Amino acid sequence: MSLFGRSGLKVKNEEDGNKFKSLIEYYEIKQKDAFNVNVLKGLIGDNLCLGVIDSKLLYNGPQEKSEGTFEEIIENLDLLGIAYKKIEIKKIPEILMFGLSIKKGSKKTDKDYIIGFVVNKDNFKDIEKYINKLNIYYFIDRTGLCEEALLQKLERNYDDIDEIGNDFCCQIFNNNFMNQLVISSEIELAPEIKELVNRCYLELQ
Structure with missing residues (x-):
């Protein structure tokens, strides 16, 4: 495990066998949004990416606000012609993220939803x-x-985010509430990820 921090940026890297994990905290960076976008854009590059939004993680506030945002997202994906899949699931009290149990913040309702959508360099600006x-x-x-094929992977394992991640070389959880990026990848990608995060930070200084 390695730790390092710069003014406004904290990074914790772990290597375990053939897996690499990086926790990036950027809440003290002045240009948070630009850093977040640049890292994600750099990681996706010219590849296709499966984006997943879980209605349980949209807000920590009223469920009504969460549902409104969810429908808005679907309408925009339709308008933009972005391939997506909406899945209705039974409500559960908590979810797993990279092996950690996270309690949901919204009030109880009958249904939860997951949207999977395809991200690429051409539609990145739209989302x-x-x-x-x-x-x-x-x-x-x-x-x-x-x-x-990307959307089918979500359909098969929508109830287990960690299981979906096993099918991909790199997975990211973008936690905007905490200004954190959690990146999990194959060990071979570790140098590339470290270099990208460092470069994105330095470019904003």
């Missing part, structure tokens, strides 16, 4: 309004899967 607003999972594919 940027959500990148710095919502908690979103990103699963990056470097094997050449088509859009439909």
